[in-house]
Amino acid sequence: MSRFWLVRHGPTHAKAMVGWTDLPADLSDTAALERLNAHLPVVPVISSDLSRAMATADALAPRPRLAHDPALRELHFGRWEMRGWAEVEAEDPVLARAFWDRPGTVCAPSGECWDGLTARVEDALTRLARQADELIVVAHFGMIVAAIQLAEGLSPEAALAHRIDNLSVTRIEFGPGVRRAGPINHIP
Numbered sequence: 649m650s651r652f653w654l655v656r657h658g659p660t661h662a663k664a665m666v667g668w669t670d671l672p673a674d675l676s677d678t679a680a681l682e683r684l685n686a687h688l689p690v691v692p693v694i695s696s697d698l699s700r701a702m703a704t705a706d707a708l709a710p711r712p713r714l715a716h717d718p719a720l721r722e723l724h725f726g727r728w729e730m731r732g733w734a735e736v737e738a739e740d741p742v743l744a745r746a747f748w749d750r751p752g753t754v755c756a757p758s759g760e761c762w763d764g765l766t767a768r769v770e771d772a773l774t775r776l777a778r779q780a781d782e783l784i785v786v787a788h789f790g791m792i793v794a795a796i797q798l799a800e801g802l803s804p805e806a807a808l809a810h811r812i813d814n815l816s817v818t819r820i821e822f823g824p825g826v827r828r829a830g831p832i833n834h835i836p
Contacts, residue, residue: 649777649781649821649822649823649824649826650773650776650777650780650781650782650783650821650822650823651781651782651783651819651820651821652773652776652782652783652784652785652795652819652820652821652822653688653689653691653782653783653784653785653817653818653819654785654787654791654792654795654817654818654819654820655684655688655704655705655708655784655785655786655787655815655816655817656786656787656788656789656792656812656813656814656815656816656818657673657695657696657698657700657701657703657704657786657787657788657814657815658673658674658675658677658681658700658703658704658707658814658815659673659674659814659815660672660673660674660700661674662730663732664729664730664731664732665725665728665729665730665731665732665733665736665756666722666725666729666730667721667722667723667724667725667729667759667760667790668698668721668722668724668725668729669729669730670698670699670700671698671699671700672699672700672703673699673700673701673703673704673814675703675704675707677815680815680836681707681815683836684708684815684817684836685707685708685709686836687817687834687836688708688711688784688817688836689782689784690710690711691711691712691780691782691783691784692711692712692713692714692780692783692784693705693708693711693712693713693714693783693784693785693786694713694714694715694716694717694720694776694783694784694785694786695716695717695720695785695786695787696716696717696718696720696721696722696786696787696788696791697716697717697718697720697721698721698722698788701716701720701786701787701788702716702786704786704815705784705786708784708786711784714783717772719768719769719771719772719775720769720772720785720787720788720791721787721788721791722787722788722789722790722791723759723760723762723765723788723790723791724756724759724760724765725756725759725760726755726756726757726758726759726760727756727757727758727759728756728757728759729759736756743756743757748808750805751804751805751808752804762794762804762808763804765790765791765794766794766797766798766804768794769791769794769795769798770794770798773795773798773820773822774822777822777823789812792812792818793807793808793810793812794807795818795820795822795829796810796818796820796829796832798822798827799820799821799822799827799828799829800827800828800829801827810832810833811833812832812833813833813835815835816833816834816835817831817833817834817835817836818831818832818833818834819831819834
């Protein structure tokens with residue numbers, strides 16, 4: 649069993665659906681970063697390969713740094729990337745509502761469905777659990793919520809009800825026969 653400290657990257661301030669678009673994180677809140685650093689154990693850090701996660705992970709020094717992992721990316725919103733909810737809903741209200749109201753197999757056009765993200769996250773966590781007993785993972789809202797879903801055995805709808813703030817910490821234990829989450833969305 650491995651313990652993962654899941655950290656959501658610093659804010660991007662985007663008012664749109666940001667999945668695989670590579671936006672930088674605003675890491676100007678040095679006091680929040682200091683509190684985060686003090687809260688986390690001194691264990692290796694891995695992040696998604698998007699710059700907002702990489703920069704946040706780099707701010708968690710001095711800790712051993714592992715190679716960036718694209719499997720830890722956010723949900724891919726396809727043609728909805730960088731578009732606002734109102735715009736997407738106006739274009740295709742039925743699909744937009746289904747995407748959020750019945751997550752699972754519903755995909756944004758040319759994007760990824762929730763079940764696809766969850767499978768990707770499960771594969772990544774299983775692989776990482778074989779490599780380390782304890783690890784800080786700097787990633788994204790969707791990846792963290794998918795990990796909570798897996799750890800707690802939740803439905804996608806129940807998992808998506810969780811709030812995950814920027815620079816928050818969610819701890820999960822993950823391994824054969826043991827999966828649990830808590831605390832969730834801790835702000836140090």
